[in-house]
Amino acid sequence: MKGIVFTEFLDMVEEKFGYAMVDDLIENSDLSSKGIYTAVGTYHHSEIVTLLTNLSDKSKIDAETLLKSFGEYLFETFLKQYPQFFAAHDDAFSFLESIDSHIHVEVQKLYPEATLPKFVTHISEDKVMSMIYQSERKMASLAEGLIHKSLLHYNDNCKIEKTLINEDGSEVKFTISRLAK
Amino acid sequence: MELELLKKRLERERAARKQAESILEQKAAELYEANSQLVALNENLEEEIKLRSKELSDSELRYRRLVEQASDIFFNIDDTGRFTYMNATGVHRFGYDNEEIVGHYFSEFVPDSHKKDLILHYALFMSSDRIADYKEFPIKSKTGEVFWMGQNVNRLNDDSSKPYFSAVARDISKQKILKDELELARQAAVKAQKAEKQFLANMSHEIRTPLNAIIGMSHLINDTPLSEEQGEYVDILISSTGILKNLISDILDMSKIDAGTLVLQEKEFSIEKDIKSLVRSFLHKSKDKAVTYRYEVDPKIKNEIITDQQLLNQVLLNLYSNGDKFTESGSVSLTVNIVSETVTNLNLLFSVEDTGIGIDKKEVTTVFDEFKQANKEIRSKYGGTGLGLSISKKLLNLMGSDIKLESIPGEGSNFYFELSVKKGRLLEDAKAVDKEADLTGYQGQSRMILVVEDNKLNVKYLTRLLEKWSIDFVVKSNGREAVDFCEDNFPDLILMDLQMPVMDGFEATQIIRKMDNANAYIPIIALTASTFLSKKQMAEQVGMTDFLSKPFTPDQLNTKLRIYLENSPSEVVQLNNSRFSDKLDTGYLQSAYGDDAAYSLEIFETYMEIIDDEISTLKQVLMESDDGLKNHLHKIKPIFTMVGLSHISEIVKHAEQSYSDKDNESVTSQCHKVIEETSASLPIILAEIKRLKTIV
Ligand code: HEM
Numbered sequence: 101m102k103g104i105v106f107t108e109f110l111d112m113v114e115e116k117f118g119y120a121m122v123d124d125l126i127e128n129s130d131l132s133s134k135g136i137y138t139a140v141g142t143y144h145h146s147e148i149v150t151l152l153t154n155l156s157d158k159s160k161i162d163a164e165t166l167l168k169s170f171g172e173y174l175f176e177t178f179l180k181q182y183p184q185f186f187a188a189h190d191d192a193f194s195f196l197e198s199i200d201s202h203i204h205v206e207v208q209k210l211y212p213e214a215t216l217p218k219f220v221t222h223i224s225e226d227k228v229m230s231m232i233y234q235s236e237r238k239m240a241s242l243a244e245g246l247i248h249k250s251l252l253h254y255n256d257n258c259k260i261e262k263t264l265i266n267e268d269g270s271e272v273k274f275t276i277s278r279l280a281k
Numbered sequence: 282m283e284l285e286l287l288k289k290r291l292e293r294e295r296a297a298r299k300q301a302e303s304i305l306e307q308k309a310a311e312l313y314e315a316n317s318q319l320v321a322l323n324e325n326l327e328e329e330i331k332l333r334s335k336e337l338s339d340s341e342l343r344y345r346r347l348v349e350q351a352s353d354i355f356f357n358i359d360d361t362g363r364f365t366y367m368n369a370t371g372v373h374r375f376g377y378d379n380e381e382i383v384g385h386y387f388s389e390f391v392p393d394s395h396k397k398d399l400i401l402h403y404a405l406f407m408s409s410d411r412i413a414d415y416k417e418f419p420i421k422s423k424t425g426e427v428f429w430m431g432q433n434v435n436r437l438n439d440d441s442s443k444p445y446f447s448a449v450a451r452d453i454s455k456q457k458i459l460k461d462e463l464e465l466a467r468q469a470a471v472k473a474q475k476a477e478k479q480f481l482a483n484m485s486h487e488i489r490t491p492l493n494a495i496i497g498m499s500h501l502i503n504d505t506p507l508s509e510e511q512g513e514y515v516d517i518l519i520s521s522t523g524i525l526k527n528l529i530s531d532i533l534d535m536s537k538i539d540a541g542t543l544v545l546q547e548k549e550f551s552i553e554k555d556i557k558s559l560v561r562s563f564l565h566k567s568k569d570k571a572v573t574y575r576y577e578v579d580p581k582i583k584n585e586i587i588t589d590q591q592l593l594n595q596v597l598l599n600l601y602s603n604g605d606k607f608t609e610s611g612s613v614s615l616t617v618n619i620v621s622e623t624v625t626n627l628n629l630l631f632s633v634e635d636t637g638i639g640i641d642k643k644e645v646t647t648v649f650d651e652f653k654q655a656n657k658e659i660r661s662k663y664g665g666t667g668l669g670l671s672i673s674k675k676l677l678n679l680m681g682s683d684i685k686l687e688s689i690p691g692e693g694s695n696f697y698f699e700l701s702v703k704k705g706r707l708l709e710d711a712k713a714v715d716k717e718a719d720l721t722g723y724q725g726q727s728r729m730i731l732v733v734e735d736n737k738l739n740v741k742y743l744t745r746l747l748e749k750w751s752i753d754f755v756v757k758s759n760g761r762e763a764v765d766f767c768e769d770n771f772p773d774l775i776l777m778d779l780q781m782p783v784m785d786g787f788e789a790t791q792i793i794r795k796m797d798n799a800n801a802y803i804p805i806i807a808l809t810a811s812t813f814l815s816k817k818q819m820a821e822q823v824g825m826t827d828f829l830s831k832p833f834t835p836d837q838l839n840t841k842l843r844i845y846l847e848n849s850p851s852e853v854v855q856l857n858n859s860r861f862s863d864k865l866d867t868g869y870l871q872s873a874y875g876d877d878a879a880y881s882l883e884i885f886e887t888y889m890e891i892i893d894d895e896i897s898t899l900k901q902v903l904m905e906s907d908d909g910l911k912n913h914l915h916k917i918k919p920i921f922t923m924v925g926l927s928h929i930s931e932i933v934k935h936a937e938q939s940y941s942d943k944d945n946e947s948v949t950s951q952c953h954k955v956i957e958e959t960s961a962s963l964p965i966i967l968a969e970i971k972r973l974k975t976i977v
Contacts, residue, residue: 119286119290120286122290123286123289123290126293134296135293136293136296136297136300137297138297138298138300138301138304139301140301140304140305140308141300141301141304
């Protein structure tokens, strides 16, 4: 997994819980990277899982909620770092559609070692968008946070429904319905 | 504690920075490496491009030299029709300087007479979707001399996709002259050939008309009370005129064989009768020679034979007269023997043997050449055209046979050939039928026939026959009169001469066929003295029903009348009632084919085509002792039923039964019975085919 995910995650922890928590997490998680992350590096995916579980234990907040918040946090970073991806779209649906067909494609080109999720999207009559998340890393909640923020960003008044297609979370369906303004 | 934490944090950030630096350094190294590879690649590419460009310009140079020095003329023209390039050969041939050509219109170099043609031609080419074109044009060179240029023009597109034309051309003046001369020669030849054909056609007509009268009159004399002696003389008169008629056709045939227009016309006849009358005509002819005229026909021949009687007679007559001509004493004999026999066919060996002067070995090969007799002395002594043997050979070739010759000088010659013929009716049956059909009179309902003929002798011949058969008739002497007659009268049949004054038979038929009365469908039989296929085709085209070649015998006319008068609508019902021969399983045939004569004819004809093979296979599998026999019996069983030979199918069924009972003796005897019965039933089938043909 790309370093940016780790550095941002730890930044979020610092912001929300203070550096003591960051230190605590690093000291008490058995990480092969010793918690030394840089955006340009690549680290094993299990480390983010370890960090997340430990944070959940320590903060008594469940992991999914944490992951969703991380998604929301990450969105701001993406928005700052890659404004061009957002500027290309006028509404949330078309932006969300472009993740799988464009954004992640570009990401993959830039970082061949990145392991990205697959999104299968479908828009019916401009009202409802379904987005099926498929990934062995089972981080649908991260997606949920990202989607949520995207909708806010485009000022699109929508309701998000989340359904597990596969019980282990490797395949999850988001149904995003536009509400009357 | 705070401090401790801060220290750790700094420590980690320093470590992260170091990590990042080392990653970046590594990336930078990779980048540097990739870059230098790119540079090398680029250099290689540039090298390659330089090499290729040089090769290209070299080959361009070579190509340009080739074009410049080629013996053909090369030029390019833009889409307005102006020259943009011309090679040295072209410039030289045109006789102008390069600057006087490039930039100038093509049309400037073409004589006025062809300018329009040129402009039109290439306008058409440009608007078509063709990309290549060949055309010949005269070109006026600077000296004023005009030469013909044949040019292959290709349409191409330049870089800006504007079309231009690239041409390879050649001075073709010499070929052109040659071609024109050849064309003139060809036209002359075609004309000569046409004239020759016309001459033959005319001659055929001119000779046949008087001959027709002689034959007709001889027949009429024969119908008057005559003494025995007179009767015999008239018989000879009739057969000799017949021979003469044949001879004339034969000479015409020679030209037709050579022109490839002769068509075989099969007929069913008794070979014995045929040969008898042929040989008998010699008995009376040469009473002053001590020569015996003999003939012998294999008594094993039980059927009439089906082949082209006229051609066969011509061959036999030629050979026999040839033998007679060169024989002063001794004998001339004609023999026919069966070489082999199948259910449907006979292979006959004909031989004409004489005891004459014979032919030298070295001349044996040349006697069949046209206009060649063995030598000059012979010609002056014996006379003749020398066509006979060569016609015979050609005719036999046409019939799928070939003539052979064995000869000993001073002792005699033997001309012989093998001919495969189809089997016809059994001779016994034929005799019975002939008696029936004897000209005792036409027994139909009362009928009226319109005879359209200008030749008085022919009219007499025809009307006497019709009177004899008690058939009413009206005579009109040209097409105009016939047409007028047909406006308000309704004959049952028209006999129409083709060549007549005022209006010929073709035109009259065309008019009658367009009438809006019943005459539009009346049978019209053309009477033609021409045996040329084209006349017959023409007759068919204008709507004639059938034709009868003049001169015709009473028998031939009678046959035609029977076909067309009996088949007129009022009697069709009656015909259908008395359908299949009662020697056949009429119940089955009626139920299988009903009134569909065409269908049953097809089945019967197919039967004739396959039965020979089936029977010989049966004979063969009978000798072998495996399942072949069983399978074959099963296969042929239904074939017989289909043509109403149910009793043979029954025998096959018995044979099959005996086979499964392993009663070998009985199987063999039944199979032989099948073979015999098949043979015996053949005349019935043939008669049936003949009958069906008159209906269909
Ligand atoms: C400019 C916008 C975005 C950029 C540049 C971006 C880039 C990335 C990168 C670099 C990763 C890490 C992959 C790895 O290291 O193996 C990632 C993972 C991921 N991205 Fe995005 N992303 C963008 C927008 C989004 C959005 C809007 C969504 C929400 C639907 C999304 C969903 C995910 C998820 C769920 C993962 C986790 C990997 C997984 O589940 O397999 N991304 N993305």
